[in-house]
Amino acid sequence: MVGRVVAIGGSWGGxxxxxxxxxxLPGDLGAPVVVALHxxxxxxxxxxxxxxxxxxxxADAEDKQELWPGCVLLAPPDYHLLVEGxxxxxxxxxxxxxxxxxxxxxxxxxxxxxxxxxxxxxxTGASEDGSAGLARIQARGGLTIAQDPASAxxxxxxxxxxEAGAVGRVLGLEEIGEALxxxxxxxxxxxxxxxx
Amino acid sequence: xxxxxxxxxxxxxxxxxxxxxxEGIHRHYGFDFRGYAYSSLKRRLWRVMAEEHLSTVSxxxxxxxxxxxxxxxxxxxLSINVTAMFRDPDFFVAFRDKVAPLLRTYPFIRVWNAGCxxxxxTYSLAILLAEEGLYERTRIYATDINxxxxxxxxxxxxxxxxxxxxxxxxxxxxxxxxFSDYYATxxxxxxLSRRLKDNVVFAQHNLVSDRSFNEFHVILCRNVxxxxxxxLQDRVHGLFYDSLDRLGILGLGQKESIRLTRYEGYYExxxxxxxxxxxxx
Numbered sequence: 016m017v018g019r020v021v022a023i024g025g026s027w028g029g030x031x032x033x034x035x036x037x038x039x040l041p042g043d044l045g046a047p048v049v050v051a052l053h054x055x056x057x058x059x060x061x062x063x064x065x066x067x068x069x070x071x072x073x074a075d076a077e078d079k080q081e082l083w084p085g086c087v088l089l090a091p092p093d094y095h096l097l098v099e100g101x102x103x104x105x106x107x108x109x110x111x112x113x114x115x116x117x118x119x120x121x122x123x124x125x126x127x128x129x130x131x132x133x134x135x136x137x138x139t140g141a142s143e144d145g146s147a148g149l150a151r152i153q154a155r156g157g158l159t160i161a162q163d164p165a166s167a168x169x170x171x172x173x174x175x176x177x178e179a180g181a182v183g184r185v186l187g188l189e190e191i192g193e194a195l196x197x198x199x200x201x202x203x204x205x206x207x208x209x210x211x
Numbered sequence: 212x213x214x215x216x217x218x219x220x221x222x223x224x225x226x227x228x229x230x231x232x233x234e235g236i237h238r239h240y241g242f243d244f245r246g247y248a249y250s251s252l253k254r255r256l257w258r259v260m261a262e263e264h265l266s267t268v269s270x271x272x273x274x275x276x277x278x279x280x281x282x283x284x285x286x287x288x289l290s291i292n293v294t295a296m297f298r299d300p301d302f303f304v305a306f307r308d309k310v311a312p313l314l315r316t317y318p319f320i321r322v323w324n325a326g327c328x329x330x331x332x333t334y335s336l337a338i339l340l341a342e343e344g345l346y347e348r349t350r351i352y353a354t355d356i357n358x359x360x361x362x363x364x365x366x367x368x369x370x371x372x373x374x375x376x377x378x379x380x381x382x383x384x385x386x387x388x389x390f391s392d393y394y395a396t397x398x399x400x401x402x403l404s405r406r407l408k409d410n411v412v413f414a415q416h417n418l419v420s421d422r423s424f425n426e427f428h429v430i431l432c433r434n435v436x437x438x439x440x441x442x443l444q445d446r447v448h449g450l451f452y453d454s455l456d457r458l459g460i461l462g463l464g465q466k467e468s469i470r471l472t473r474y475e476g477y478y479e480x481x482x483x484x485x486x487x488x489x490x491x492x
Contacts, residue, residue, distance in 0.1 A: 077466045078437045079444065091466050093298075099250035105437045105466055106251040109293055124250045127222040154219050 018084065019046040019132045019199050020098065022125040024118030024148070026053040026140025028168025030061065032188055033138060034068040037087065039192025042070030046134075046199040047082035049098055051090040051121040053114050053140070062089055076103040090116030097124035112144050122148020131156030134198050136191060137182070138162045140172030150181035158198055159183045160191055220267070228268035229253065235276050236285075242356070243419045244289060246443030252289065259288045283359070290357040292328045292434060295376065296369070297335045299465050300383035302433075305485035306336075307385050310460050311343040314428065320349040323427045323454065325418060326435030327353035330364030334393075335384070336431065337407040342387045346410060352425065354416035361413045367403035371396050418447050423454040430455055433486075434464035441471075448474045452490065461488045 025033055029052045040048075048071070054061055059075075065087070066073040076088040076096050080103045088103060090096030095116050097104040104124075111117035118137070122145060125133045135152040137145040139162055153159045161182040164170030176182050186194055226249060233245045244252065256268060263281065265271050274281045297303055314320050320340075324333045333353040340346040355361050369377070378390040394401040416424065418435070430451050436444050451461055452474055461469070461478065463486040469475050478488035 075466065077468050077471070078464075079441055079471055094466060095251075097248075097250040097254075099248060102441075104248045104250045105434075106254075107292060107294065107434050107437070108251065108254065120254065123254075126219075127225075127253075128250070130222065151219055155222075 019134055020082065020125055020129045021046050021048045021134045021136065021195055021199070022098075022122055022148075022152075023048060023050045023136045023138065024052070024122065024140075024145040024172075025050075025138035026114075026118075026142050026144060026169070026172055028139040029053065030065070032162060032168065034065055035188045036136070036138075036191050036195075037065060037069040037071060037073070039189055040069055040071055040195060042085065044071065044085050044196065044199055046084055046195075048085075048087040049076070049082070049090075049096060049103070049121060049125065050087065051096055051116040051118045053116070053118075053142070053144070054092050056092040058092060065089075076105065078103065078105045090121060092116075095120045097121065098128050099124065100128070112142065114142065114144050118145035119148040123151050126151040126155045126157060129157065133157035134160070134195065136160045136162075136195070137173050137176050138188075139167035139169050141169045142172055143175040145172055146176040146179045146181055149176045150179060153181050153183060160194060161185050162191065163187050225253070225268060228272070229256065232256075232268055232272040232275070235272055236282070239276055240282055241420075242286060242417075246419060246440050246446070247289075247438055248440050251438055255288050259285055286357055287359060290328075290355070291360055292326065292438075294328060294331045294434065295373070295380060296331045297377065297380035297384040297386075298331070299433075299485075300380050300385075302462070302465065302485045303335065303339055303384035305482045305487060306462065307339060307343060309482050309485075309487055310429065310462075311339075311345065313458075313460070314340075314343075314345050314349075317428055318348065320345060320429070321425060321427045322349060322351045322429040322431070323425070324351055324353040325416070325430060325432040325451075327355050327361075327364055327413070328357075329360050330367060330413070331369075332431065332433060333364065333411060333413075334367060334403050334407050335381075337411060338381070338386070338393055339384070341407070349410055351411045352427075353411055353413050355413075356415065356417045356419075358415055361415060365408070365413045367408055368400050369394075369403075371399050371401045374401055418450065419443065423450055425454065426456050427454055427459060428456050429460045429462070431462040433462060434467070436467060437464060445473050448472045452477055455490045457490060459490045461490065462486060463488070 161173035
């Protein structure tokens with residue numbers, strides 16, 4: 016049985032928030048991490064900057080690159096990132112909700128590819144991207160987490176997902192790291208999550 | 212089978228439906244999308260289904276097989292890659308710096324822009340070559356699977372609202388003139404100048420099923436193969452290898468790598484970061 020996959024989305028303030036989550040993750044996290052952050056096309060050194068926060072290596076995803084436990088792969092600027100058959104798939108299809116990369120596009124592909132083994136994490140942001148994708152992860156029995164809007168630099172995005180009923184757990188940034196570690200150490204807590 | 216995926220359909224069942232749809236399209240119309248990456252293809256199918264007011268891929272299959280106009284719409288949805296002139300300006304800077312000097316040594320230059328869609332990249336390249344003094348001895352073969360997009364590419368029109376974005380890209384791409392010199396505006400539409408079309412041949416070619424049709428000094432195929440699965444990517448890389456002159460140049464999209472294909476050993480990187488490779492074997 017293949018293990019879990021963690022998908023993280025963030026927008027306004029998302030880079031800093033993701034940095035703090037990465038700082039609380041161990042070097043031997045048992046699952047791949049895929050990320051969609053709304054970023055400027057010129058932000059080409061984001062991966063390098065994020066990699067300094069913790070032990071996990073961070074890189075921009077390449078098309079058809081395989082995932083491995085402990086990788087942190089970012090949607091490149093101006094591309095959508097999807098996941099299929101344990102690989103990254105890129106697309107330059109139109110922006111979704113004005114965003115490319117789109118968090119919904121990533122989350123929805125992860126929901127379909129990994130079902131109850133998917134973990135979706137929605138961080139701070141000023142848009143409503145991510146809610147639909149998180150709902151899909153939840154409907155497929157995966158684990159869904161939103162950053163506590165009270166602690167978010169911009170609460171709109173996590174709040175939208177919570178109000179849409181797509182969030183299983185609302186956590187502060189430090190707690191998100193712990194939750195990911197324990198989720199990745201067990202095979203299928205998602206069944207219980209989906210049954211709620 | 213119990214389905215607890217409330218309201219979203221069973222993903223395995225949808226994959227089966229997609230396989231059947233693609234098989235049907237291939238056998239009935241001859242277009243072969245079977246080797247495409249399903250995750251991105253699926254989103255395009257969803258959009259067509261929404262536009263056609265259909266709720267399952269099986270319903271789409273039925274309509275596509277019985278209604279040619281629907282197939283046309285689906286073909287358009289599956290084959291158009293929306294792009295911009297001088298997308299990834301840095302790529303064009305690298306092309307100017309690393310490839311143009313090599314091309315100067317040839318008396319006549321053949322370029323293949325594979326999967327040209329509506330022509331934005333083709334014309335960007337034509338402008339670059341014109342500014343490098345190479346356009347007059349170049350022929351660009353721009354191909355796409357879809358006849359309808361080729362007509363649009365041939366017209367060379369773009370919405371005038373795009374002009375400022377394109378002009379910025381053009382400058383970042385190292386443009387040495389003014390982007391506005393390359394088009395004329397009429398009634399909200401900008402039309403690229405005649406000269407940029409003189410040495411361009413637009414033709415239908417299917418990367419999935421057609422063979423090599425010439426030998427080229429440069430092949431550009433950027434952000435087209437990202438829509439293909441790995442085995443199909445390998446096939447197309449074989450086609451490009453067969454179609455490149457010895458020492459010919461292959462240019463890929465920013466996040467596409469030859470490293471992940473069977474053909475890695477036949478190329479040396481000319482500019483790794485900008486995905487420019489030179490055939491050596």
